[in-house]
Amino acid sequence: MFTLVGLGLGDASDITLKGLKAVREADIVYLEAYTSFLINSSAAELASVYDRPVLVADREMVESGEVLQEASEKKVVLLVVGDVFGATTHSDLVVRCHKQRITCRAIHNASIINAVGCCGLQLYRFGQVLSLCFWTETWRPDSWYDRLKSNRAMGLHTLVLLDIKVKEISDENLARGRKVYEPSRYMRITEAIDQILEVEQERKGGAVAADGSTVAIGLARVGSTTQQVVAGTMRELREVDFGDPLHSLIIAGDIHACEMEHVDLFRVN
């Protein structure tokens, strides 16, 4: 039996009663710790609250399917930050379970995809979600631009998820076969705004105003006790200190009157 358990967004107490029951009944509990991370709780804290040992599963263990190794005979839980199907790799585990005739179930929880409703914009007025990656000197992907442009052309809001680099190996170390991990990095709202404005200035498609006057909402640590939500122009938001990760950004589309009253609670200044 393999159970994917969503942890929600804040800390150890965001697990559901159903999720906690699955954890307490499990023989092995893994924490998936590379597609996201829990803002206010480490694996040790989870273990202490759940009163069960929690093993950290890194990218290799999840993508290779190693976490399923004992799931034919034992009850194995994989804890996932947010909801369980936020990353392709978790869908892949469901497919592997089916092939290996392992019973598989999912216990859902909040994810940034729905919790973003806290900013006052209505969820049914969002278009396609975008993800921004850290650029390197030689790799500057901007394929998200057309999607942003088409959301905006339809008056829709755009949730922009920002890159997370956990347990990455540098090209140099990879080439030399050295398993040395780089420090974790999390993209900040300011970096995301700069990247979007830079691509707008190159492509000139009018996805956002090139002078940074388009309204956006910055969100940090959504669902935690230190959650921060600030609305303003992109230019204003890039000056705001949003503090610790995780950061997300919304590029607003047309804001309806009923949304505006709620969004106004978060205006910069």
Place this chain on the structure above:
Amino acid sequence: MFTLVGLGLGDASDITLKGLKAVREADIVYLEAYTSFLINSSAAELASVYDRPVLVADREMVESGEVLQEASEKKVVLLVVGDVFGATTHSDLVVRCHKQRITCRAIHNASIINAVGCCGLQLYRFGQVLSLCFWTETWRPDSWYDRLKSNRAMGLHTLVLLDIKVKEISDENLARGRKVYEPSRYMRITEAIDQILEVEQERKGGAVAADGSTVAIGLARVGSTTQQVVAGTMRELREVDFGDPLHSLIIAGDIHACEMEHVDLFRVN
């Protein structure tokens, strides 16, 4: 203090530990019971699991802000099925709290918006969400059609939420000032498919194939133990018995190879 607590989708055990703590510490606990309903638990069952009285708050109590009446001095919780900002009316309560200087917080949970990932389609490949209403003889809204068409033109999946009618008063009773509620109604997947195909046949815009050959996924009671997910053409799905509510429908866009393997687990037949 006013706390919106998301209940998730299945039953009383889908509340989070944080949500349950808020309920247990509250002076008054309301259940919002008209924008959705919990598939497998009544208010009485929630009260029994949470060991607290749970008062049902109907549309009038929520929309008038009556649920906030005692929140200045007491701890008031409003339980909301799914996540807390699924409906405009909950955003409105946050704005009212601000105006009345009532401290307000939200405890998130899963909603259909993210739990729909269980069908194997990736959440970041969905376009704008649609809602279908029950048609009457004189009112047949189809403004969703253009949104479906533009999602499909971009190869995006479309989550279609189906109408819920709870505590509605008929036009006749309304005219006569009689507070008589109609029986609750929940739109079924078959009705939703028929409505979409009917509008396609009228508008002929090619949002979906008029012969019902477009691939879709029907979902019933997502997040509960009796969850049902079936993938097939719209024509095939309209013959499937999805059983009790709540039902949702996805009109698939382009299905990527990595999605297909997971979706194939749910193929009709």
